[in-house]
Amino acid sequence: MAMAFWFGVATAVPLVIGAAVGLRWHLPTPVLAVLMAFGAGTLTAAASEELFGPAFESEGVLLAGAALLLGAGVYVGASHLLDTRLGAAAAGPALLLGAVLDGIPENLALGVGLVEGGSIVLLVAIIVGNVPEAVSSGALLGRSNFGPARALALWVVTGVVLVACTVGAYAASDAMGGTSIALVQAFAGGATVAVLADTLFPEAYREGGWWVGLATAAGFLTAFGLG
Incomplete structure (x- = not known):
């Protein structure tokens, strides 16, 4: 149980730090683009090798x-509903809720994966993939009517x-069969693939341009190296 807690903290703390950075400083757009692209590369490898791959085999x-x-x-x-209801004027809250939507299945998969020893690759992929969202959301929320303190509190709650x-996923995994665990992993893999297509790849390319493909490849290679 302690390991599950610390793995969870390891995904949550960088999000809060990222939001604090976005609230305090304005990072150059190319830096955010590189972070997004690198995170997209790691998540691509994790979705295939750590999430859907094992479920497909079993x-x-x-x-x-x-x-x-x-x-x-x-x-x-859910993402379409957020875009429809919140619109462009609420981009900060949309990024925050988007992090929750993709973070929950990823962290559930991380928890159940600890039963088999855990995955550093998935942990790193979640951290690197989500931090740019937190930085961007922090910057947007800080300039909105939320205010810095309230915006940071929202990210702390998210963490x-x-x-x-x-x-919870780790604790419940004792009562879950192999099929249930595999389905949670595959579900998280599907959500991750959708996040890549819907958010990370388009945002990275739009903010960084043609060269961000190199950062994506570097992230992909890093994930396989860790694995």
């Missing part, structure tokens, strides 16, 4: 594929939720 294409598509569908649907997801 449950087959039909069951694992259904969970993958469900995870992608839930994220895409607590993600830690709880990791610990």
Whole structure:
């Protein structure tokens, strides 16, 4: 249980720090683009090798594929609802809620994965993939009517939720069979793929330009090196 807690903290603390950085300083756009692209590369490897891959091997294409598509569908649907309801004027809260939407399934998968020894690759991918969202959201929320203190408090609450997801998933994994664990991993993989297509790749390219592909490849290589 202690390991699950610290793994959860390891994903949550960088988010809070990232939000604080965004609230305090204005980072150059190319720096954020590199972070997004690098994180997208690590998440691409993690989604394949650490999330969907094991589920596919144990449950087959039909069951694992259904969970993958469900995870992608839930994220895409929720993201579209946020865009429709909040609009461009609420970009900061949208980024915050987006981090929650993709962070919950990822941290659930991280928690259940600890039963088999845990995955440093997935941990690093979650951290690197989510920090740019926190920095961008912090910057936008700081300039809105939320104010710095309230914006930082929202990210602290988000971090607590993600830690709880990791610990809860680890605790529940004792009562879960191999199939259930695999489906959680595949669901998280689908949500992660949707995040990549919907947010990280487009944002990185728009903010950084053609050269961010190198940062994506570097992130991909780093994830495989860690694995």
